[in-house]
Amino acid sequence: MSEPSRPQWHDRPYRPDPERHDHARLLQGIRAALLPGPHDPHTTMLPSRMWLRTPILLLLLAMTIGFTAGSIAIPIEVDHRSPGISALLGVLQAAPLLLAVTRPLAAWRLSAAGFFIGVLMVRGVGFWPWPVTAFLAHLAILFFVSLACDRETLVGVGAVSIGGLLGPAVLFGMPGWFAAILAGVVLVVLAFGDAVGGRRTAEAIVREQEQLRRQDLARQAVLEERARIARELHDVVAHHMSVIAMQAEAAPYKIPDLPDAARQTFGVVRDAAREALTETRRVVGLLRSDDETVERAPQPGLERLDDLVAAARRSGLAVGVTVVGVPRPLAVGVDLSAFRIVQESLSNAARYAPGSRVQIEVRYGQSSLRVTVVDDGPRSTPEESQGGGHGLVGMHERVAMLDGTLTAGGRPEGGWSVVADVPYGGETE
CATH class of the missing domain: 3.30.565.10 (Histidine kinase-like ATPase, C-terminal domain)
Known part of the structure; x- marks a missing residue:
């Protein structure tokens, strides 16, 4: 599966800043949760293989349709509310589930807005102000949010979900004990999603490190092969240059009455061969030693x-x-x-x-x-x-x-x- 982006938390260990107070971090998290910005994750949490992606998309589409239809029908049939208002709130509360796989924070903001409007419109009518199907869709959206976002943003999302949605519901008639249960469910979903997202990110890091290690091993193998070829080339060149130098040295003694010009030419050949042999040994000779601190002959200048x-x-x-x-x-x-x-x-x-x-x-x-x-x-x-x-x-x-x-x-x-x-x-x- 393609990995979610968790840029500020799971990519590195969390170390609290002693100069930054908890309430400042909470406010920053709430701001990140409520206000769109570059921190919003833009990623897909579906498998990359089409044969896996397609069934999941179909299942998610079916869940979205079912939850949205339930969120519209329940208020109309059970609570006898206006069909128009019920349809508007049902779509706003449950339909963003389909968006959550690619824009989880945006989907949560839309759903949370629908829940808040629902609290204001119901005002204590019934045991709680939302359809069960809408709340289930919202929990699914929270799970996608916790997969994709860093933990500071998750804290802000949890604070808004509990304080900004369940809090007003309690004020308008929801029993406190029931709100506490719902708050616990929200926290469990966020914690579970955060744990799953952290594991996925850790696995992605391990896979990346393994890939880098394989690349390093391949690069090392290439360098070792080049070194081996260089050593073999050095042996071949050194052998032939040595033969040239020895033959040029011995030629004046083998050929009687050698003219001075020819003797001088053999001397030039001998000196050139020796110099080439010296530079070849200097350039390639280090490849024969595993000691990286071995002294190197100075480069010519x-x-x-x-x-x-x-x-x-x-x-x-x-x-x-x-x-x-x-x-x-x-x-x-x-x-x-x-x-x-x-x-x-x-x-x-x-x-x-x-x-x-x-x-x-x-x-x-x-x-x-x-x-x-x-x-x-x-x-x-x-x-x-x-x-x-x-x-x-x-x-x-x-x-x-x-x-x-x-x-x-x-x-x-x-x-x-x-x-x-x-x-x-x-x-x-």
């Missing part, structure tokens, strides 16, 4: 710019570096992103513009860091592109994540340029 330049020069690029402005401590994300942008730009230059002259400029502005990498085009035929690279996409994503801008493209005079502006922001290292 612009302090390692000289290493990038040296590696690029070994690969055949002529690289120059210019730093404009006063260097300042950078946020980890900004520092790492600037390093990766220079690294990716140099890698692209070595691949697509071999032998080119590359100029790197790092400008420390007032509110942002600008990194510019410009090459003047290839000196020899670049290697054929294998496609599928995501270097520019990665740079754009890094810069966008930091609310910066990046432009990359060909230059009119030839070559390629990458310009990234990244706001400082964040905490420094």
